[in-house]
Amino acid sequence: MDITTPSLRTACADLNGQMRGKRLPARHATQLEYSGQRMPLSVLTLDLWGADIEDSPLVHASGDADGQLRCTERGPVPMPWLPEPATLVPMWMYTDDGAPFDADPRHALARVLSRYSKQGWKVIAATELEFTLVDDSGGALDTVRSPMTGRPLTGQAINSVTALDSFAHFFDDLYDGAEAMGIQAQAAISESGLGQFEINLDHGPAMRVADDTWLFKSLVRGIARKHGMAASFMAKPFDADAGNGLHVHFSVLDDKKRNIFDNGHMTGSAVMKQAVAGCVAGMPGATLIFAPNGNSYARMTPENHAPIGASWGYENRTTAIRIPGGPPAARRIEHRSAGGDTNPYLVMAAILGTAIIGIEDGLSPPDPILGNAYGQRILKCPTSWDDAIDRFATSPRMTRVFRPRLVEMLAMVKRQEQIKTNALSANDQILSVFERV
Structure with a gap:
């Protein structure tokens, strides 16, 4: 990825369509492209206020395991609404065995x-x-x-x-x-x-x-x-x-x-x-x-x-x-x-x-x-x-x-x-x- 801005954001869509991700220095772009990014699977199933779901099987049954965010084919985009230049990298979630995460909304559309x-x-x-x-x-x-x-x-x-x-x-x-x-x-x-x-x-x-x-x-x-x-x-x-x-x-x-x-x-x-x-x-x-x-x-x-x-x-x-x-x-x-x-x-x-x-x-x-x-x-x-x-x-x-x-x-x-x-x-x-x- 060719990132020219000082910082970047990663974001995937949770079940409510809200962006969930992280902020990174631009120098991490190459690592992000090839290695992805770790984040809890449960992040995609938070409520509208960003809280964990009570008795969520993703938290209580599996110990709130991480998945792997990977870059989507959409590619990086600028964020023109911010006062300083930044780049957004759209992501989607996979499990550690490389399978698409079943509760990821983008994967749901891909399967259809x-x-x-x-x-x-x-x-x-x-x-x-x-x-x-x-x-x-x-x-x-x-x-x-x-x-x-x-x-x-x-x-x-x-x-x-x-x-x-x-x-x-x-x-x-x-x-x-x-x-x-x-x-x-x-x-x-x-x-x-x-x-x-x-x-x-x-x-x-x-x-x-x-x-x-x-x-x-x-x-x-x-x-x-x-x-x-x-x-x-x-x-x-x-x-x-x-x-x-x-x-x-x-x-x-x-x-x-x-x-x-x-x-x-x-x-x-x-x-x-x-x-x-x-x-x-x-x-x-x-x-x-x-x-x-x-x-x-x-x-x-x-x-x-x-x-x-x-x-x-x-x-x-x-x-x-x-x-x-x-x-x-x-x-x-x-x-x-x-x-x-x-x-x-x-x-x-x-x-x-x-x-x-x-x-x-x-x-x-x-x-x-x-x-x-x-x-x-x-x-x-x-x-x-x-x-x-x-x-x-x-x-x-x-x-x-x-x-x-x-x-x-x-x-x-x-x-x-x-x-x-x-x-x-x-x-x-x-x-x-x-x-x-």
């Missing part, structure tokens, strides 16, 4: 993608990230002030160019930072919430897009701080506003680079419908992945720009799964269930994993929804954190997507977080999640 590779297929994906710029200088989250006027924002500004221009310097730095990190950021739009924006990341190989999405969230938060604001990917930072989502688009190419979802028509191929069927059937069990925190469930309410059940439709944004229009060669699936507070690796693993189960099992989807999905009978998903944890822990489909250790540990992490969250006031619950997602 290997199932596509065995068919001679390659998954192409893209993400849309919604976030809210806020003022957290007081004892509660407040509406961000316009950098142009100094006054708090008022009123909705859907697709407002004026709203984007009010934060022009922030977005200029954000795009410059993304380019420096090799992240292909596309159009930014103003959303319906106060200070809420969406940025699309360009389509590409699914693992690269998951890496970029994970890195981009840190970039957004860091650039916001440089501009005297805070950025939140919380599912629902303000009760009166629409929540933040993480939408995933994907298609699948065969060994001749043909889109297997394309049948030359809007309807999409039989394989596409099998993938849709898998996503629909798997959504109740995967709800904890798409809504991992107590606050996540405030977003999942009718007529609130977020799906409340498992449904699909053509060009229908009230459904959980939308088949966008456009040229048949670009036929793809848009999965709209996940909140912005999610782990991109687990979200993509759950979506692509249930999709390939639908293909492998030859499933047929229910009829596509016509009109507003909120008023129709559809497959219900858990509507509370408690039910979502139970459903995930016992879902046969989730054990076909994720290794048992990951299912066990994520359920334990969320149970511990649930207990801690319930002991906080409503305002402190918001602040505690905001600071970490």
Whole structure:
């Protein structure tokens, strides 16, 4: 690795998508590339506040053994949000015998993608990230002030160019930072919430897009701080506003680079419908992945720009799964269930994993929804954190997507977080999640 900055950071994604790693002098870069770095396996299964899980089998049964962090193929990237130059080296976790660690979220996605590779297929994906710029200088989250006027924002500004221009310097730095990190950021739009924006990341190989999405969230938060604001990917930072989502688009190419979802028509191929069927059937069990925190469930309410059940439709944004229009060669699936507070690796693993189960099992989807999905009978998903944890822990489909250790540990992490969250006031619950997602 060619590191030109004085210091570097190593980081891997834990189950919550938080960066866990170390700071090192740049002279350690060569050793890091060839020898990796030791770190406890349990670090990837900490709760949202960074605490060990009570009675964790990784701590108590194995004596809190170390694993080995190794560099990922994503390679080192700059950290443009820091005041001094530094380099971030993305890592993932292996056990001492050289096996991928079962509770590592990036390995979970890699295992799903290997199932596509065995068919001679390659998954192409893209993400849309919604976030809210806020003022957290007081004892509660407040509406961000316009950098142009100094006054708090008022009123909705859907697709407002004026709203984007009010934060022009922030977005200029954000795009410059993304380019420096090799992240292909596309159009930014103003959303319906106060200070809420969406940025699309360009389509590409699914693992690269998951890496970029994970890195981009840190970039957004860091650039916001440089501009005297805070950025939140919380599912629902303000009760009166629409929540933040993480939408995933994907298609699948065969060994001749043909889109297997394309049948030359809007309807999409039989394989596409099998993938849709898998996503629909798997959504109740995967709800904890798409809504991992107590606050996540405030977003999942009718007529609130977020799906409340498992449904699909053509060009229908009230459904959980939308088949966008456009040229048949670009036929793809848009999965709209996940909140912005999610782990991109687990979200993509759950979506692509249930999709390939639908293909492998030859499933047929229910009829596509016509009109507003909120008023129709559809497959219900858990509507509370408690039910979502139970459903995930016992879902046969989730054990076909994720290794048992990951299912066990994520359920334990969320149970511990649930207990801690319930002991906080409503305002402190918001602040505690905001600071970490």
